Amino acid sequence: MANTFLLEIVTPYKKFLSTEVNTAAAPAFEGEIGILAGHTQYITILKPGEISYKKGAETRLIAAGKGYAEVGHTKTIIIVEAAEEAVDIDLAGAKETLAKCEEALITLSPEDPAYQPTVDEYELAQARIRVKEKFKG
Amino acid sequence: MPSLKDIKRRIKSTKNTQQITKAMKMVSAAKLKRAQDEITAARPYAEKIQELTLSLAAKTSPESHPLLSGAGGTKIGLILMTSDRGLCGGFNTVLLRTADRFIESRGDAQTTPAISLYLIGRRAMEHFKRRQYILLKSKNAGTGRPNYSAATETAKELIGLYLNGELDEVHLVYSEFKSALTQRPVVHKVLPISAEKTAGKNDTEPEDVEAIFEPSRDAVLKSLLPKYVETQIFRAMLESSASEHGARMTAMDSASRNAKEMIGGLTLKYNRLRQAAITKELMEIVGGAEALKG
Numbered sequence: 001m002a003n004t005f006l007l008e009i010v011t012p013y014k015k016f017l018s019t020e021v022n023t024a025a026a027p028a029f030e031g032e033i034g035i036l037a038g039h040t041q042y043i044t045i046l047k048p049g050e051i052s053y054k055k056g057a058e059t060r061l062i063a064a065g066k067g068y069a070e071v072g073h074t075k076t077i078i079i080v081e082a083a084e085e086a087v088d089i090d091l092a093g094a095k096e097t098l099a100k101c102e103e104a105l106i107t108l109s110p111e112d113p114a115y116q117p118t119v120d121e122y123e124l125a126q127a128r129i130r131v132k133e134k135f136k137g
Numbered sequence: 138m139p140s141l142k143d144i145k146r147r148i149k150s151t152k153n154t155q156q157i158t159k160a161m162k163m164v165s166a167a168k169l170k171r172a173q174d175e176i177t178a179a180r181p182y183a184e185k186i187q188e189l190t191l192s193l194a195a196k197t198s199p200e201s202h203p204l205l206s207g208a209g210g211t212k213i214g215l216i217l218m219t220s221d222r223g224l225c226g227g228f229n230t231v232l233l234r235t236a237d238r239f240i241e242s243r244g245d246a247q248t249t250p251a252i253s254l255y256l257i258g259r260r261a262m263e264h265f266k267r268r269q270y271i272l273l274k275s276k277n278a279g280t281g282r283p284n285y286s287a288a289t290e291t292a293k294e295l296i297g298l299y300l301n302g303e304l305d306e307v308h309l310v311y312s313e314f315k316s317a318l319t320q321r322p323v324v325h326k327v328l329p330i331s332a333e334k335t336a337g338k339n340d341t342e343p344e345d346v347e348a349i350f351e352p353s354r355d356a357v358l359k360s361l362l363p364k365y366v367e368t369q370i371f372r373a374m375l376e377s378s379a380s381e382h383g384a385r386m387t388a389m390d391s392a393s394r395n396a397k398e399m400i401g402g403l404t405l406k407y408n409r410l411r412q413a414a415i416t417k418e419l420m421e422i423v424g425g426a427e428a429l430k431g
Contacts, residue, residue: 010185012285012371014178029352041348043189043357068361070189079185081285 005037006075007053009062009083016083017062024053024076026069033069035076042071046080048124050131061086061135063128066120082124086135089128098125141414144407148400155396161224162389165382169317172379175282176314179375183368190365193358194330201355203300204362205330210305212251213243214273214295216327216370218311218377219258221278225381226388228312228320229260235322236261236310240270253304255295257374273298283378288371296363299328311373312380318387320380327369330362 007024009017024035027049033042046069051062067080101122108115139147200206217236219229240252256262256275265272274294279287298304307328312320350357 008181010182012179012182012368013175015181042351043348044351045357045360068186068189068357070185077185079182079189 003037004055005035005039005073007078008076009051009064009078009080011080011083016080019055021053021055024051026051026064026078028069035071038073039071039076040073042069044069044071046078048120049127051078051080051083061131063089063124063131065124084128084131086131089132089135091129091132094125094128094132097121098129101125141407141410144403144410148403148407151396151399151403155393155400158389158392158396162386162393165386165389169379169382169386171282172375172382173314176372176375176379179372183372186361186365186368190330190358190361193354193361197355197358202359202362204296204328204366210302211243212253212303212305214253214255214298214304214307214328215239216255216291216295216307216309216311216373217257217261218278218309218373219256219260219264220377220381221259223260224388225385228381228384228388229258229264231320232310232312232322233261233264235324239308239310239324253298255291257291278378283371283374285367285371288374289367292363292367292370295328296366304328309370309373311377312384314376314379314383317383320384325369325373327366330365 004020004022007017007019007021008015022037025032026035027047029045029047032049033044046064046067048064048066051064053060053062062083062085064078064083065081067078070077070079101118104118105115105122108118194205197205215236217232219232223229243252251271253271253273254261254265254275255273256265258278262275265275295304295307299307306326309323309325309327311323311325313323315321
C-alpha cells in the first residue's frame, strides 16, 4: 500500500507503537507537522504535546513528552521520553502536576536551569489533560 | 563424637537455611525475568538514540561540540554500579576488583590518579569509604526497577561536571548481562562520546540522503548528545540490575544444592550412629543373657 507508512513510537521503557498508518501529526520544534507517506528525510526535535495518527477511518491520540522524530519515505520513528494513550492517563494526577508546575513557573526566571524542564513538564501535563478530555468527548 | 541429638539439630538448621536459599532463589528468578523483559523493552529506544546520535556525530567534526571532543586531561570520573545487598556470589567482588584495577591502570606509581567516584549501590560505598578518592556522590541502587529519571539525573550531574572542566573523561563500570549464569564486568567510556563505532556497521547508512533538520543539524545533535549519555547510563542500570538477580539466583541455587548435600551426609551419619547404638545395646543384652546362662 503506497499511501501508508510505518509509524514507530519508542520510549525508554518500551516500544510503544509500531503500526502502518495513513497520516500522523506531531508537535515539532517550530509548530505541528503532518506526515504522509513518502515524506522526505526529516529529523526534528519534538516538543511535549499530542501525537495523533490516522489509520483507516480511526484516529488516535497520544500524549507524549519531548523527543525526536526521524521521518523517512516509508518509515517514521518517534523517540520520546514518555507516551500515554488516553485510557491510561490519570487525569487527577495530570491536573496536580499542572498546578504544581504553574506555581513553580511563577517564581522561576527563564534563565534558571530548572525553567525549561518545568515548562516541558507543564506542557506534557497540558497535553495529557487535552488528550484525556478529547477521548471522553 | 557428636551425639544423636546434636546431629539432629544440625540437620534441622541446615534444612532451615536451605528453605531460605530456595526462597531467595525463587524471588531472584522472578525478578530476573522482569529485569530481562525491561532490558528488551528499553532496547529499541536506546538503539534509536544511538543510531541517530552516532550517525550525526560521525558527520560533524569532533570540535563542534564539547561532549564529542576530549580536553585530554587526566581528571577521570568513574561511575560504579553495584548492588545494595550481598548474597549474590562474586557479583560485587568482581565489579569492585574491576574498578580497582581500572583506577590502578590509570595512575603511575608515584602519583595517585585524579579519580572522582560516583558510586551507585551500597556495596561500592562500603568498599570505597576508607580509601583516598574523591567521592562525587554515592547513593543506594534502590529497590525495584531502575528508573529513567534517576539515569537522567546522574547524566546531568556528570555532564555538568564535564562541561565545567572538573572532569576530563567519564567511565562507567557495570556488569553486563550475558545470561543468568554469566555476567561480565565492563568498563565503558561514556564521555567524551566517540563516534568511531559507526565506522564498523554501515547497514543503516545507505539512506544517506541529506535530511532536513529542524531547527538545525547542530541543534538536534546538541540536544541528542546528553540524551545519548542518559540512555547509556540507563542501560547500564538495567543490565546491572539483571546481572545482580542472575548472580543471586545462581549463588542461591548452589547454596541450596550444598545444603541438600550436607543434609544427605548428616542423615547418613545420623543413621549410622543410630544403628551403632542399637547394635551396641543388642550386644549388651546378648552378652548379659549369655553370662546368666553361665
